Amino acid sequence: MGMERDWIYFDANASEPARPVALEAMVRAASVIGNPSSVHRAGRQARSVLESARERLAGLFGTRPDNCVMTSGGTEANLLAVAGLGEGRRVLASAVEHDAVRAAAVADIIPVAGDGVVRLDVLERMLGEPESRPALVCLMLANNEVGTIQPVAEAARLCHRHGALLHVDAVQAAGRIAVDLRALGADSMALSGHKFGGVKGAGALLLAGEATRTLPPVMAGGGQELGRRGGTPALPAIAAMAEAAVEAVGALANADAASVMAGWRDAIEAAAVAVGAVACGGAALRLPNTISLALPGRAAQTQLIALDLAGFGVSAGSACSSGKVARSHVLDAMGLGPLAGEAIRVSLPWTTREDEVMRFIDAYRAMAARLPARRATLEEAGA
Known part of the structure; x- marks a missing residue:
């Protein structure tokens, strides 16, 4: 052409489009024979690749490595948060959430204004309603269809004032604007590697505060990811995700x-x-x-x-x-x-x-x- x-x-x-550095990382990780759960030399080599990726993602997006849970993508990360953190809670979700959140639980809907920005006054009223159960609020950082950026930090303050948790779908925002879990004040945040130039098949759920102690697994298995998500991790896709994140976040400085x-x-x-x-x-x-x-x-x-x-x-x-x-x-x-x-x-x-x-x-x-x-x-x- x-x-x-x-x-x-x-x-x-x-x-x-996949970033060249991500494709190179994928190929290197695919050549690692071992399973990260094995204790022999090949297993330790695979574990090193996994934990290096975890440390990089955690550092880039504002949490500790032990609170970075690897998933198969953004959909699973959202499901893990909503199903796990929403257990026993009333779930509230903005009217413009992605279907990955909308399908994860029956939620009360928080309306948005004509520009797509969530109505914080309505959220505050909903959080203050007489309700025996505390809430889990779901608010995406940036909308996948129109690109609207939501006032997540303000929403987090409202949620915590009323004893609620806040889950943020940051799938579209990561790598395009500054994203930091600590700065946002949210309790959990979903990422997807292929949305910022990684390859398909890897995502992450980042945790903070109470969420680090109360997240039960949706998919139980061999105890991987500190018991939060079972299954052998997709090492090549995870390595590619971390490498793409480094480049994408670094480019934001320009x-x-x-x-x-x-x-x-x-x-x-x-x-x-x-x-x-x-x-x-x-x-x-x-x-x-x-x-x-x-x-x-x-x-x-x-x-x-x-x-x-x-x-x-x-x-x-x-x-x-x-x-x-x-x-x-x-x-x-x-x-x-x-x-x-x-x-x-x-x-x-x-x-x-x-x-x-x-x-x-x-x-x-x-x-x-x-x-x-x-x-x-x-x-x-x-x-």
Whole structure:
């Protein structure tokens, strides 16, 4: 394909391209023969790889190594937190949580404002309701669909004032903005390696405070992970996750790079709005790489196909819905009505180049001009 990529991947929130350092770490770890639970030399070598990765992740994201629980990914990390820490507690979750949290427990829903930011006044009222059981509150740090960054530190203070625990899904935030469990004040936090340039198959649940003492396993087994999660760890994926985290977090120190990414986001958004699109959550503090664009009267699936044919891979809503393009519960919660079925997500990967952004803007303009808007139904028109 030469210097120009014929098909451009703008779906980083589904999975970032693997970083070369992560692939190298994966291959090195795959050559380690032993099981980390074995006591012989090969086992000790494998244990060294595992514990080195654990120490790096813990140091990067603000906890102690013994409170970094390795999992198969973000979904399992969220499940482990919600099912384990939520045992015997009332579960509260924001209306824009990922399905990995929504499916983990029956929860009372905390509404969000039109920009996707959680209503802290409602959360405080819910926490103060007469209720015999203490609560577990679930609040994602950054939304996977619109990129909205939530006021997690403020929510943590409210939770602890009322004797509640706070679990944070930081899957989309890690590696894109500063993320530190101690600074956030949360009790647990989920990570997923392939979201910041690792390979698929590894994640982590970080613990703090009471959560370090009260987390029962969801998957029991041979006593691995201090009895919090059974099963032989996926050593190659874990090693890759740690190496990718070091590089991704290190890159955050480059303020110019972060500014460039946010500038590309804003350029795409401005060009789309100029041809009739609606920027979902555009007024809120957001991830620098994430844009949600609704094109009134054009179904999301139709837009995805048109852009794919034009050479761009984007998505609609979450990528964890078994390949389905469905109406977005996030945009519904934000009160966007029919636009919830007409929005696409553009999420720029760490490999993005300026010429690719310019090509996407041209492709989006052409698509918006070419696709006919469907007529509103009588119900949508208010008849």
